[in-house]
Amino acid sequence: MLGGCDTLSSLNPFDRPEVYKPEITPEVPADKLYNEGLARLQSGDSEGAVKRFEDIDKSAPFSPYAKRGLIMTAYTNFQAQKWDEAITASKRFIAQNPASPDAAYAQYILAMSYFNQIPDSTRDQERTALALQTMQELLDKYPRSEYVLDVKEKMLKARDQLAAKEMNAGRFYLEKRNYTGAVNRFRAVITQYQTTRHVEEALMRLTEAYMALGITNEAQTAAAVLGHNFPDSPWYKDAYSLLQSGGLEPREDRYSYISKAFNGFTRTLIGVVGIGG
Template sequence: MSAQRFALSFRDELSRLKRPLRLAVGLIVLAVPLAGCGTGALWDKFAKKDDQFVDEPADKLYNEGLYLMNQSKDTKAAAKKFEEVDRQHPYSEWARKSLLMSAYAAYQSADYDTCIGSATRYVTLHPGSPDAAYAQYLIAASHYDQIPDISRDQGRTEKAMAALEEVIRKYPTSEYATSAKQKLEGAKDQLAGKEMDIGRYYMKKRDYTAAINRFKTVVTQYQTTRHVEEALMRLTEAYMTVGVVGEAQTAAAVLGHNFPDSKWYQDAYNIVKSGGLEPSENKGSYISRAFKRIGLG
């Protein structure tokens, strides 16, 4: 149905629905004089209600939204205009465009929940649209921008990673996939940082098994993050402390092979040497396999 035809049918339907209202108003007006009251104010009240059912052209609402967003920088008011297009002209091409612009305006206002809702609706209704990739990216970016610092729960970070991976999986050749990959590395770095923070805490408590498990997660899942060098050194330290020297030697050897100029390698080397040993890689160790898997080592 075209926007014009929809607008006409919408007004016809409203006219049909308003007939009983007008009849009721007429009865009330007839009854009011019996009580000695005036009718002007009452009639004005109902007349104003009728005036609210006035559609505006879809293109007019859409352009007003663009103006508010680009010229007035009032993204909240712009979002309302775009939402009005969808409300008044839900089956039009303008409604499809407005839904995406509404998501974008909400994102610009840092109203991330609204952005995610509008963008998700867009992807659901228009999965084959050329702009679906951007809508999916807005969902991911909204989650990403809410990532908390490492001292807090990282549930939002995990949601961001899942949404970013969705962009990369669904739209691998789009321009948004490149940006999503960059953000994904940032999200991984955040989770790795959280694991390191907890691991250090356990080291201070001398709970070496718990600490090893945290550093192991960094080494096996987040090898491309900036935290992996310290994680290998901490594994060297923890394994030497509990007497698992083979893994300590492997951690030091892998660190030295992949990051020979790292400040953490010197520390790991000194720890192993203090036990009268040398860094030596065990190819069967999970540490060695983790780096082989991603083409390092």
């Protein structure tokens, strides 16, 4: 055993200078790494570009190029549709440089990375909720940025997607005659997602669910609010016919949550095209 230890000791490269020759890699200046990253990005080598930008942080973390390299890492990953990597880099930039002129851009990359992962309305909408959250943060933190108009438009689409998810669940509960479950889903649509294309149907479905539950006051209110805000909607015609079949007519109860949800309501944003159904 001791003999074996001696053998291992003799193989230590530090005891044999003629065998161990440390290789010293010359340090590449930060500006050169940055320019190499830009060149690789222009040539379509996104992976090589990210590598150069990330090397700046390792070799010169306190240089002005480190900040530029980090935002370019986020951008390059975004362009390559590597959403999670873009999210990580943009979050890091925002945390380290909250007062930077590029912080709004980093927030935009973050929000769009989530937005571009929004699935169809039949699947889990966690990424949709994160997209909405990060877009709202951009509006709150950088209300004068050049990205505001685009973000507001995309927020409508994201809300429409969340409303579609609620509608799918509500219709399912309605079909299963779980009217209370259906009401909860349709209620979420009219109170949280009024500027989506789903609000008209949600009001009609509330009329239907409340009629089935025998809560005629809310059924009449839902139909009345639907008729007041969307008088030409085919959904209003259905709601009106449903009430008439029970000997009732639309009548709004101003104390109902349905009525209160539409105080000051405007229809200017209705008609947004959804994402993936």
